[in-house]
Amino acid sequence: MCSWMMHSRLEPMKDFARMVRRHFAEIVACFEHPYTNAVLEGADSVIRNVKRRARVFRDMDHSATMIYLTCGRLDLKAVTTT
Structure with missing residues (x-):
């Protein structure tokens, strides 16, 4: 998903893809461990x-x-x- 977003001409899409890549481990951990503080x-x-x-x-x-x-x-x- 992130790869085609990075090839988009829309800068907000690229920013979102970068953000998802930066925080990918935390996003996955949120679904693996659904506990909150x-x-x-x-x-x-x-x-x-x-x-x-x-x-x-x-x-x-x-x-x-x-x-x-x-x-x-x-x-x-x-x-x-x-």
Whole structure:
């Protein structure tokens, strides 16, 4: 496909063919490994939001605790005090 595109008189077609050739390994890998980093991006977004809210904390331990409470999927209903 890229070879006939390179012989085209249309410069955008040639540019596209060059781009496909440059990124061919990544394009194939996308189909071989259909995993995305969406989960990590979501967790990063939550952590950034916690950091933004936690600016008043004076200690990094308090910030880390807030991150664990927000992202840790803790079942706080199971913890009871009597």
